[in-house]
Amino acid sequence: MSERRPITADELFGAGPIEPGSALEGPELVRAYWRIKGREKDLARQERFWATTNHALARAYEELEQRSDELKRTREALLALNVDLEQRVAAQVVEIVGRARDVEALNVQLRAQVQERSRELAAALRRLSHQSVETAVGPGDVVGGRVRVGSVIGRGGMGTVYLGEDLLTGRPVALKVMNTEIGTAPDVLARFINEAAATASIDHPGVIKTLHVDVSADGRLYQIMEYVAGPTLTRILAQGPLGIALAARAGAVIAEALSAAHALNVVHRDIKASNLILCNQPPGVRILDFGLAKLLDETLPRTPDTITRTGQILGTPAYMSPEQIKDFASITPRTDVYSLGVVLYEMASGTLPFQANDSAAYIVAHLTHPPPDVRALLPDAPEAFADLVRRCMAKEASDRPTAEVLARELCALADALKAPPVEAIVDAQAHTAAVAPTLVA
Amino acid sequence: MRHGPEGVEILGVFLQSFARACVNLSILGGAEGERLARVDSAEWCPAEALFAALAVIEARFDDPGPIKERIGTEMMRLWYERGPGRSIVARGVDFIHHQTGSEGYHGVTRGPSNDVGAFTLTALDEESGTARVWSTTPFDRAVERGVLLGGLSLAGDLVYVDVDNGADPSVFEIRFH
Numbered sequence: 001m002s003e004r005r006p007i008t009a010d011e012l013f014g015a016g017p018i019e020p021g022s023a024l025e026g027p028e029l030v031r032a033y034w035r036i037k038g039r040e041k042d043l044a045r046q047e048r049f050w051a052t053t054n055h056a057l058a059r060a061y062e063e064l065e066q067r068s069d070e071l072k073r074t075r076e077a078l079l080a081l082n083v084d085l086e087q088r089v090a091a092q093v094v095e096i097v098g099r100a101r102d103v104e105a106l107n108v109q110l111r112a113q114v115q116e117r118s119r120e121l122a123a124a125l126r127r128l129s130h131q132s133v134e135t136a137v138g139p140g141d142v143v144g145g146r147v148r149v150g151s152v153i154g155r156g157g158m159g160t161v162y163l164g165e166d167l168l169t170g171r172p173v174a175l176k177v178m179n180t181e182i183g184t185a186p187d188v189l190a191r192f193i194n195e196a197a198a199t200a201s202i203d204h205p206g207v208i209k210t211l212h213v214d215v216s217a218d219g220r221l222y223q224i225m226e227y228v229a230g231p232t233l234t235r236i237l238a239q240g241p242l243g244i245a246l247a248a249r250a251g252a253v254i255a256e257a258l259s260a261a262h263a264l265n266v267v268h269r270d271i272k273a274s275n276l277i278l279c280n281q282p283p284g285v286r287i288l289d290f291g292l293a294k295l296l297d298e299t300l301p302r303t304p305d306t307i308t309r310t311g312q313i314l315g316t317p318a319y320m321s322p323e324q325i326k327d328f329a330s331i332t333p334r335t336d337v338y339s340l341g342v343v344l345y346e347m348a349s350g351t352l353p354f355q356a357n358d359s360a361a362y363i364v365a366h367l368t369h370p371p372p373d374v375r376a377l378l379p380d381a382p383e384a385f386a387d388l389v390r391r392c393m394a395k396e397a398s399d400r401p402t403a404e405v406l407a408r409e410l411c412a413l414a415d416a417l418k419a420p421p422v423e424a425i426v427d428a429q430a431h432t433a434a435v436a437p438t439l440v441a
Numbered sequence: 442m443r444h445g446p447e448g449v450e451i452l453g454v455f456l457q458s459f460a461r462a463c464v465n466l467s468i469l470g471g472a473e474g475e476r477l478a479r480v481d482s483a484e485w486c487p488a489e490a491l492f493a494a495l496a497v498i499e500a501r502f503d504d505p506g507p508i509k510e511r512i513g514t515e516m517m518r519l520w521y522e523r524g525p526g527r528s529i530v531a532r533g534v535d536f537i538h539h540q541t542g543s544e545g546y547h548g549v550t551r552g553p554s555n556d557v558g559a560f561t562l563t564a565l566d567e568e569s570g571t572a573r574v575w576s577t578t579p580f581d582r583a584v585e586r587g588v589l590l591g592g593l594s595l596a597g598d599l600v601y602v603d604v605d606n607g608a609d610p611s612v613f614e615i616r617f618h
Contacts, residue, residue, distance in 0.1 A: 009600070030618075031600060031618075034600050034601035034618035035600035035601065037601050037618075038594070038599075038600050038601035038602060038603075038618070041601070041602070041603050042594075045507065045510065045511075045590075048504075048506075048507040049507040049508065049510075049511045051504075051507070052502055052503070052504045052505070052506075052507045052508055053502075053508070055502075055503055055504070056501060056502045056503070059503070
């Protein structure tokens, strides 16, 4: 038996080899025992530490797994939501595009309808413009659903005037059915109607009221006016001049009526003897055809031939003011005053201030010749009357008196001359023929 | 919410040791540990910081006992390897005397005596390798167990160290060889 070699506990647990036969004895054995026990304790403590740590790690991992799953589900839900939103947006875009197409199709239809209606209206207006002078209106016809047509009481280049019955009031009216030389464009008709409305608002007994202006269902332009029984001044003067006093009295009434119209910015543009109706009711003289001349001015082209061909359409040459001849766009209320000055001369003397054989001669006279002194024909005419006539016929509109001033001065002159009322003219002349309102001299 | 008695303060080096041990063991994150350790080692600070950190650790583990014990042991390892441990203690038994004396626990803790408590050596038999320490401190018993384990075993002269406070958490029965 080999001899046992004692070793220490350190040698036992050291890195060196243990020789066969080595033995732990005594204290070293105890020491080794306790060292092993100590290692056991350490290992046990470490095992508990790592077990706790691993458990905590496992739990943390589980929580991470759970959160990861939650995040994954949330992400999937968001993706699904995005897909849904994209689909909805796409569907809405398709719907909007579809509606836009529908709207565009409707617009195309509407444009086509508007164009078709415009063509229909233009055709109707063309038919209207090519209507014959003889309007297809006869006794018994109802125009505009308002006036029953009676007998013809006048004809002219503009149209035919009928005596009619206003079915609304039962009163007699004058119905003027226009010829188609009048402008037929919708805007022109609108202006004509607006002018008629303005004229209708003139509140003066010296103005024959326009009761209604419209286009009938069959395309006829018509004007309903007061019916005034009485001769025109033209017809009265055919019997002889009125003289200074009555001329002043009548002129005052006319000027006063013009003043009322001018206050509403309405200019007659065609004051002449044939547009003045005398009657035996106050105020004794009525102005006819307010607003019509303006329509004519705006609708027909101004050419030299126009004046000479018709002689009346743009104004009556014998009574036209210089500005009407040169630039009708510069017409003002003083234009009417000029024409009234011509009428005053004519009423007083029985003749026109300028004598001419044609329109051109009249034009030259109005533009270049000084107004003649009425006292050349009437030596006893008061200076005031002659001066008034001269001032009314001033070449420059600004040199003429206003209608209001003219009315005042004529009235004062008439009173000074103790002129009778105007209605006495008709009584004196014993003319009782029905009015023949015309649109031409 | 307070986790410990108000008025108890610990020396900065104590809190640093605890924080560093937690970081080394990956019990606390680097940022958390650095925040705890960002204290002047020579200054006194409220012990609440340590108590609060322990409360966080306890909430993270279902069985925090082994973790806290390991923290205490790691604190002693740092004390021996990086601190003055080797210069103060030559034998494991000397650690018991040091820790229960005026230089140990009472050297790093202060405050009202009732709150500070004590770490008292109530029995010691070097020949049989037994000792008993009675703790009345406000600190965690598992950590203190780890401190005792580390303090005795890491001195280097003992091959067996066991600290048991299973019968009474405040009474540490120590066996050593």
